Amino acid sequence: MIKGPKIxxxxxxxxxIKERQAHEVAGMSKKPTLLIIRDSDNPVITKYVNLKIAYGxxxxxxxxxxxxxxxxxIAAKIKEANENPEINGIILQLPILEKGRTDELTNLIxxxxxxxxxxxxxxxxxxxxxxxxWLLSGYDIDLKTKNIAIVGRGKLVGAPLYQMFAxxxxxxxxxxxxxxxxxxxxxxIIITATGKPGLILDSYIKPGxxxxxxxxxxxxxxxxxxxxxxxxxxxxxxxxxxxxGGVGPLTITxxxxxxxxxxx
Numbered sequence: 569m570i571k572g573p574k575i576x577x578x579x580x581x582x583x584x585i586k587e588r589q590a591h592e593v594a595g596m597s598k599k600p601t602l603l604i605i606r607d608s609d610n611p612v613i614t615k616y617v618n619l620k621i622a623y624g625x626x627x628x629x630x631x632x633x634x635x636x637x638x639x640x641x642i643a644a645k646i647k648e649a650n651e652n653p654e655i656n657g658i659i660l661q662l663p664i665l666e667k668g669r670t671d672e673l674t675n676l677i678x679x680x681x682x683x684x685x686x687x688x689x690x691x692x693x694x695x696x697x698x699x700x701x702w703l704l705s706g707y708d709i710d711l712k713t714k715n716i717a718i719v720g721r722g723k724l725v726g727a728p729l730y731q732m733f734a735x736x737x738x739x740x741x742x743x744x745x746x747x748x749x750x751x752x753x754x755x756x757i758i759i760t761a762t763g764k765p766g767l768i769l770d771s772y773i774k775p776g777x778x779x780x781x782x783x784x785x786x787x788x789x790x791x792x793x794x795x796x797x798x799x800x801x802x803x804x805x806x807x808x809x810x811x812x813g814g815v816g817p818l819t820i821t822x823x824x825x826x827x828x829x830x831x832x
Contacts, residue, residue, distance in 0.1 A: 573805035574707065576780065578699070581706040582817040586627060589824055593628040600831035601630040602683070602823075603649050605642055606661035609635075611786045613661050616816070620659075623820050629827060639666045642673050650678040656831035657683035659823070662724060670723065683826035686723055692826045694728035699818035700759060700780055701732065707807060709757065709778055716740040717755035719747075719768065719794070725761035725782050760794040770798035779808040782815045 593599060602624060604617055617633055624631035632655075636642040642660065649655045658681045660674055674682075679691040686694065704711060716733060720726040721744045733740040743749060752758055752772040760768050761782040773779065783794030793811060800811065809815060 572803045574807040576703055576707050576709075576778075576807050576809045576814055578703050578809070578815055578818040579813045581702060582821040585818075585821045585825070586623070589821070589828060590627040592828055596828075596831070598831070599628055599630055600656045600824075600827045601632065601654055602657045602659065602827050603632045603634060603645075603655050604659045604661055605634050605636055605645050605649075607636040607638070607642060607665050608661075608663075612784055612791060613663075615791065616820075617661055619816070620820055620823065623824060627824060629824060639664070639669050639673065643676055646673065646676045650676075650681065655681065657681050657823075657827040659684045660686070662686075674723070681830055683823050683830055685728065685826070691830070693732070694724065695822040695826060696725045696761075696782065696815065696819045697729035697732055698822045699815050700725070700729060700782060702818050702822065703780065703809070703815060704757075704778075709807060711736075711738050711757070714739070714756040714778075715754060716757045716759070717743055717752050719743045719749070719752070719758065719760040720762040720783070722761060722763075725759075729759065729761075762794050764794060765792040766796045767794045768799055769796050770802065773799055773802065773805070775804040776806050778806050780815065781809050781811075784816075 606613055621631045634645055636645060649658050658677045674686040675688045677687050679689050682690040683692055684695050685692040716738055718726050718730050721742055730742045749772050753774045757778045759780040763783050763785040765785050765787050781793035781795045785792055
């Protein structure tokens with residue numbers, strides 16, 4: 569009887585860390601405050617903002633959700649928050665409408681308040697990339713002896729995660745737009761974060777692989793990852809993230825870990 573892959577459930581790991589954070593915040597004289605800046609009501613963005621607000625309430629932190637009217641408004645709000653001692657952490661919720669200005673705007677965030685780790689010289693590592701490391705470590709996935717593929721070189725996941733793996737001396741390859749994805753068959757661990765639903769096909773994946781789907785997109789109002797349904801149906805994989813609750817919960821947990829550090 570085929571057992572099926574191990575499910576890499578970030579919610580379970582996040583629960584343990586969340587308890588520690590709530591205890592830590594309860595002992596602080598001043599509650600940490602996070603400012604989230606966004607310029608869209610996109611369903612994916614709204615979902616993640618609401619999850620962060622709820623998480624903050626659960627551990628006793630304050631979360632401010634600011635809806636900007638333009639890129640200039642975003643820039644002004646970041647500069648104002650940089651100078652405000654009451655604000656400990658600042659997140660620019662991506663993607664923004666004017667995508668060509670993402671780097672310019674994230675670079676405005678003071679390094680000591682850049683809890684998402686997206687600026688040019690952030691005071692913290694990328695929260696999503698760190699969450700993926702926590703997830704793999706928490707489920708004892710060996711990285712040192714494996715061939716690792718990262719699909720997507722975005723600012724949130726692919727680029728910072730590739731840098732982390734390369735700095736650790738892991739055998740890692742970065743796949744991007746134009747790469748031949750059939751070569752993923754040569755890799756033991758595949759981490760995908762493109763936001764293109766169904767991009768990763770069953771034929772790209774060899775038996776025994778570990779798959780982390782960190783891609784998020786909205787299709788007809790439904791949140792979807794990068795994996796095709798056929799990949800999710802595979803029973804011969806070593807491990808795979810669930811369709812929801814894989815990387816996301818740990819990313820939020822990591823953000824608030826950074827916020828607590830920043831507030832100290």
